[in-house]
Structures are given as C-alpha cells and as structure tokens.
Amino acid sequence: MAKTVAQGLFSDPRIAEAKKLIQDALKDHKSHITGVKPANPELKESYDQLLKRVADYRGGALFYNYIGSGIGNGPLVELADGSVKYDFITGIGVHYMGHSHSGVINATIEGALQNTVMNGHLQQNTASAEVLELFSKAACKNGALVKNVFLTTSGAMANENAFKMILQKRAGASRFFAFEKCFAGRTLGMAWVTDKGAYRVGLPKTLDVDYIPFYCADDHEGSIKLAVNAMKKYIGRYPGHHAGFCMELIQGENGSWVGNKEYFEALIAVCKENNISVFVDEVQTFARTRELFTFQYFGLDKHVDVVSIGKNSQVCATFFTDDHKPKPGLMSQTFTGASSQISAAHYVVSEMLSGGYLGENGKIEKLHARFKSNLEKINKKHPEKLNGPYGIGAMVAMTCFKGDEAKTKAFTIKLFENGVLSFMAGGGNTTRVRFLMPVMVTEEKHIDEVCEIIERTLSAME
Ligand SMILES: Cc1ncc(COP(=O)(O)O)c(C=O)c1O
Structure with a gap:
C-alpha cells in the first residue's frame, strides 16, 4: 500500500531509538521517586519565590502551595521544592x-512529532479520526445512539456545545432542568447551570434553569416522587x-453524591413525554465507575440524546444523536486539541477499555473496596472526626468534623502538607473531602499508605 512521507517518519528506526533512549532516561530518573518525602530545605527560598511569582502574575494565590517539578512516578508526584506527595486528586480527575x-x-x-501543535475543526490529522471512532464505538456499545462526536478543549466548552445543539433542536424552548447543587463549568452559560450562587456573582443571566432535588438514598421512593413532582410543576408553569x-449522574464537585437508575428513569420518562432532550454531563464521571460511561453504569443507554466528557479522556467531547445534529454554522472551533493531547487520549481510552479496569471484577471496583474498608476502619476509631465514605468506583469522598467547611479546609491543607493531595467538595455544613485517584497506577498498598496519612492527619487535629 502507498505510504505517506509522514508514515515514513513515524516508522523511522531512529525515532524508535530516540523514544527508547527517552524511556530509559525516564525510568532511571523516576525510580528515585519511591515514597512521600518532605521538601528539601535548600529549595525553600526558590520555591517560595516561585509561588509568589505565580500568585503575583495570576492575580491570586493557589489553593495549595503546589507547583510540580515535572516528574512523578505512578501516583507519586514531585513538587519543585523537592517534596513528593500522593496525588489522589489528579488535577481534579485528569x-x-x-x-x-x-x-x-x-x-x-x-x-509532538506531528507537523502542528494544535488540531482544529478546519485542519485535523489522522489521529483525530482514530479518536472519534474509538469514542463513538465505546459510547454506543450497548445500543446508545450518540454516535456523533465533536471534540473540544474543555469540559465547559463540551457542555456549551451540548446546550447549543439542544437549544437549536428545540428552537422556541429555552429553559433547562438541572439538579440542585450540580456543577457544569465556568463559562458565562454554564455559570447559570452550576447551582452555586458565588460562581455567578456579578454575571448577567444567560440561561433559565429550573433545579430539581437530587436523589436521596435514605428516601428512595420519596426522592423520586419529589423530583418528578417538581419537574411537572415547572412544566405546568412554563x-x-x-x-x-x-x-450529572454522580455529583462530583458536590462531593460524590450518587444517583439511582429508577430515579433517573422516572425523570427521563417526563422528559420524553414533553420533548425535553436528555443531556448527561460526564465530564467528571467518565471512566470512574465500572463502566466507561456512567450512563452505561445506570443502564440509560437507550435514553441519552447528548453526552459530554472531559478530564480523564484527555481531550473533551460532546456526543449526540443524529436528530441533535447542529445545522451548519452553529458549531466549530479553532482548537479541538493539541496533537500530543489527541494522541494521549487515544492511548489512555484504549487502555481503559482493554486494561482490566472496568467490569465487576475490574481494578476500579477492587480499589474502591480497599479504600472503602480502610476509611470505614478510620470511621470506627474516630467517628467524631470522619464519616463515610461515600461515592462509588474511583469517586470516593468522606466527611471530616461533621462537614464543617472551615475545619475541612484546614484538614485538606494539613493532609497536603503531610503528603496527600485531596480536595474539598460541596460547602456549608455538608462539605466533604474527595479523592479522584489515578486508577491506572494506583495499587492497594498506595491506598493503605494514603489512609495511614489520613488517619495521622485527623488524629493530630482537634
Ligand atoms: C460535571 C462537570 N462538568 C463540567 C466541568 C467543567 O470542565 P472544565 O473545567 O474542563 O471546563 C466539570 C469540571 O469540574 C465537571 O465536574
């Protein structure tokens, strides 16, 4: 078969040799990263200056004093002060x-070897075609009809694109439903979907959203009734x-609150009766349950009209059915993603599908079971300091000090100093601490060590 010049370059033995040299060097250097380590005092001054520079030029200090050095080993990451920490938040699930x-x-x-840094909708390389096919087949494997995939550069943009195609299809209807306490991103549009007042202070209104109470596992029947009735009331009013x-089938930013199949099906039935498109935001949940997509975990394949993904997928995307195809002119973008990002997306998602992570006996379930049982043990010893755990799969959360926001913040910062990255979620007196572990490289022994550090940190706090 005829070959392009590019194929000649990519299969050149010198490239293979160069890659091997890089891999050898990487292996040697990352082998020095073996466990949690405090900062090197000799690097303190330069690190403090670095933090100040970042704070000065970005217009505010960072949540954690975190600036990575550029190397790590599995779930461990080295910071520019020489310290090594367990990364159990992974750039908020990336x-x-x-x-x-x-x-x-x-x-x-x-x-990176490809001719351009970025791909866009006008000019894409062959790797985009491979990613589109991989994503589409994975989404439709159980009969979902969301076979069309539009790549983009952030979760919020994937959601914007979803909203645009739905609004165009349902032209004339302009309101949306979303769950109370949901998170959808930081664009001007998504600021009016995300149910958090502080995130839209001073912003002009862009979307009308009616909020439906999220599933409550303690009141299964009651919460279904409440949500369906709320939907019907809004539909009657408008x-x-x-x-x-x-x-959002599992609420990530709110602290890993898990929905329920029957609950979703009841709401979807109301959607179908009223020509309301079902859009599932999987930006945070993608690859975190025992199914690649959480709509597959809840068995909602036949009902989804539009789905967005991001974070773990490395490149973001909006999936949609044929009847949600946008008309020409509605959507395009200069950037779909960097060439190296699209290449990484193909590798990571292929691995997720074939590497033993998914399924009832997959790695995600095993890691969850270990994390859950360790946290339950800590809860038994310190019921006044830790409650939970909550969440499923690789979305694990807990409550510290009965959900007190200020104490939880203090705990996450202490935990960081002691060598584990986590993050706060939710707010007020239902604040949680959440973990989005790096599934591909986490072993049970890492979870044990992280839990020891959690316990030690909690024990030292009043
Ligand atoms: C459910 C959900 N949707 C959308 C987004 C926005 O994604 P991004 O920050 O990539 O714009 C997030 C990010 O946390 C999310 O959790």
Whole structure:
C-alpha cells in the first residue's frame, strides 16, 4: 500500500531509538521517586519565590502551595521544592494514568512529532479520526445512539456545545432542568447551570434553569416522587418552554453524591413525554465507575440524546444523536486539541477499555473496596472526626468534623502538607473531602499508605 512521507517518519528506526533512549532516561530518573518525602530545605527560598511569582502574575494565590517539578512516578508526584506527595486528586480527575507514565509519554512524543501543535475543526490529522471512532464505538456499545462526536478543549466548552445543539433542536424552548447543587463549568452559560450562587456573582443571566432535588438514598421512593413532582410543576408553569435536562449522574464537585437508575428513569420518562432532550454531563464521571460511561453504569443507554466528557479522556467531547445534529454554522472551533493531547487520549481510552479496569471484577471496583474498608476502619476509631465514605468506583469522598467547611479546609491543607493531595467538595455544613485517584497506577498498598496519612492527619487535629 502507498505510504505517506509522514508514515515514513513515524516508522523511522531512529525515532524508535530516540523514544527508547527517552524511556530509559525516564525510568532511571523516576525510580528515585519511591515514597512521600518532605521538601528539601535548600529549595525553600526558590520555591517560595516561585509561588509568589505565580500568585503575583495570576492575580491570586493557589489553593495549595503546589507547583510540580515535572516528574512523578505512578501516583507519586514531585513538587519543585523537592517534596513528593500522593496525588489522589489528579488535577481534579485528569491524570488517570498518574505521573510520568511511560505509555502516555510515548503517545505524547508521537503527537509532538506531528507537523502542528494544535488540531482544529478546519485542519485535523489522522489521529483525530482514530479518536472519534474509538469514542463513538465505546459510547454506543450497548445500543446508545450518540454516535456523533465533536471534540473540544474543555469540559465547559463540551457542555456549551451540548446546550447549543439542544437549544437549536428545540428552537422556541429555552429553559433547562438541572439538579440542585450540580456543577457544569465556568463559562458565562454554564455559570447559570452550576447551582452555586458565588460562581455567578456579578454575571448577567444567560440561561433559565429550573433545579430539581437530587436523589436521596435514605428516601428512595420519596426522592423520586419529589423530583418528578417538581419537574411537572415547572412544566405546568412554563408549558413547552423546557429544551433539555442537564444531568450529572454522580455529583462530583458536590462531593460524590450518587444517583439511582429508577430515579433517573422516572425523570427521563417526563422528559420524553414533553420533548425535553436528555443531556448527561460526564465530564467528571467518565471512566470512574465500572463502566466507561456512567450512563452505561445506570443502564440509560437507550435514553441519552447528548453526552459530554472531559478530564480523564484527555481531550473533551460532546456526543449526540443524529436528530441533535447542529445545522451548519452553529458549531466549530479553532482548537479541538493539541496533537500530543489527541494522541494521549487515544492511548489512555484504549487502555481503559482493554486494561482490566472496568467490569465487576475490574481494578476500579477492587480499589474502591480497599479504600472503602480502610476509611470505614478510620470511621470506627474516630467517628467524631470522619464519616463515610461515600461515592462509588474511583469517586470516593468522606466527611471530616461533621462537614464543617472551615475545619475541612484546614484538614485538606494539613493532609497536603503531610503528603496527600485531596480536595474539598460541596460547602456549608455538608462539605466533604474527595479523592479522584489515578486508577491506572494506583495499587492497594498506595491506598493503605494514603489512609495511614489520613488517619495521622485527623488524629493530630482537634
Ligand atoms: C460535571 C462537570 N462538568 C463540567 C466541568 C467543567 O470542565 P472544565 O473545567 O474542563 O471546563 C466539570 C469540571 O469540574 C465537571 O465536574
């Protein structure tokens, strides 16, 4: 078969040799990262200056004093002060493969070898076609109809694109449903979907959203009734005005609150009766349950009209059915993603599908069971300091000091200083601490060590 010049370059033995040299060097250097380590005092002054520079030029200090050095080993990451920490938040659920992963670095080198830094909708390379096909087949494997995939550069943009195609399809209807306390991103549009007042202070209103109470496991029947009734009431108040329902099936930013199949099906039935598109926001949940997509975990395949993904997928995307196809002119973007990013996305998602992570006996379930049982033991010893755990799969959360926001913040910062990255979620007196572990590289022994540090940190706090 005829070959392109590019294929000649990518299969050149000198490239293979160069990649091997890089891998050898990487292996040597990352082998020095073996466990949690305090900062090197000799690097303190330069690190403090670095933090100040970042704070000065970005217009505010960072939540954690975190500036990575550029290397890590599995779930461990080295910071520029020489310290080493367990990364159990992974850039808020992005570094599924941990740090300095050889397969991912190989994939990004292959991407970096390509002719341009960025791909866009006007000019894409062959790797985009491969990613589109991989994503589409994975989404539709159980009969979902969301076979069309539009790549983009952030979760919020994937959601914006979803809202636009739904609004165009349902032209004339402009309201949306979403769950109370949901998170949808930081654009001007998504600021009016995310149910948090502080995130839209001073912003002009862009979307009308009616909020439905989220599932409550303690009151299964009651919460279904409450949510269905709320939907019907809004539909009665604004007949024909609802275009779509934006559903976060497990609420990530709110602290890993898990929904329920029957609950979702009841709400979807109301959507279908009223021509309301079902949009599932999987930006945070993608690859965190025992199914690649959480709509697959809840068995909602036949009902989804539009789905967004991001974070773990490395490149973001909006999936949609044929009848939600936008008309020409509605959507395009200069950037779909960097060549190295698209290459990494293909590697990471292929791994997720074939590497033993999914399924009832997959790695995600095993890691969850270990984390859950360790946290339950800590809860038994310190019931006044830790409650939970909550969540499913690789979305694990807990409550510290009965959900007190200020104490939880103090705990996450102490935990960081002691060597574990986590993050706050929710707020007020239901604040939680959440973990989004790097599934590909986490072993049970890492979870044990992280839990020891959690217990030690809690014990030292009043
Ligand atoms: C459910 C959900 N939707 C959308 C977003 C926005 O994604 P991004 O920060 O990539 O714009 C997030 C980010 O945390 C999210 O959790």
